[in-house]
Amino acid sequence: MSDHKGWHDRGYLPHFDAAEAIQHVVFRLEGSLPASVLDRIRQASDGLSLGVDEALDRGDGPDWLADASCADIVAEALTSFDRERYRLLAWVVMPNHVHALIRQEDGWPLSTVVKSWKSFTARKVNHRLGRSGAFWASDYFDRFMRDEGQTIAAMDYIEANPVKAGLCRAPAHWRWSSAAGRTRGAADIESLADLEVRAPFTNER
Numbered sequence: 001m002s003d004h005k006g007w008h009d010r011g012y013l014p015h016f017d018a019a020e021a022i023q024h025v026v027f028r029l030e031g032s033l034p035a036s037v038l039d040r041i042r043q044a045s046d047g048l049s050l051g052v053d054e055a056l057d058r059g060d061g062p063d064w065l066a067d068a069s070c071a072d073i074v075a076e077a078l079t080s081f082d083r084e085r086y087r088l089l090a091w092v093v094m095p096n097h098v099h100a101l102i103r104q105e106d107g108w109p110l111s112t113v114v115k116s117w118k119s120f121t122a123r124k125v126n127h128r129l130g131r132s133g134a135f136w137a138s139d140y141f142d143r144f145m146r147d148e149g150q151t152i153a154a155m156d157y158i159e160a161n162p163v164k165a166g167l168c169r170a171p172a173h174w175r176w177s178s179a180a181g182r183t184r185g186a187a188d189i190e191s192l193a194d195l196e197v198r199a200p201f202t203n204e205r
Helices: 035-042 052-058 068-082 110-127 149-166 188-194
Strands: 008-009 013-017 024-028 086-093 099-105 141-144
Touching: 013 110, 013 188, 024 052, 024 110, 024 149, 052 149, 068 086, 068 099, 068 110, 086 149, 099 149, 099 188
Parallel strands: none
Antiparallel strands: 008 013, 024 099, 024 141, 086 099
16 A cells, blocks of 8 residues: 555645544535535635535535435445454444544555545445436545544544434434444443544644
């Protein structure tokens, strides 16, 4: 595999990539954000702080992942290489976007991991829906976690997204999520101690 890239740009979004970094990654369907939000993203350094989630949760664009079989395809792709290419800490498949909180593994750059998720699922879901053309938007958002508190907050935020969007009444009720079928408690946090959550030792942006 190729080397990790540290800070770099892909298109108009900044990205960070380092072995052992814990990353909150968001990728979305093509056409899922209005032009006004995209314009704000192009002028800023951190798209995740610009109301992107709020715009996605309104669901003004395509919602192909509202189809249960399509959401299943994406969920399977996220979980298939857990503990091999990355450590998957939390995830959720929404009708028009995906959140994943992962610890990067050495030798698996973040862009490579996201590309594999997107290319595999795009082919499978397009086939399932009988459509062709772009499925995912071309870029993705990522934010690295600086400490354990930020990581736990991201886990809670990700698993609560379906509740916030009005799709269910409790995180565990959403089938396409790491919260499905369980309630996270103190026992779950032990995995974070194993991960030695820390800010990447590189120049900050």
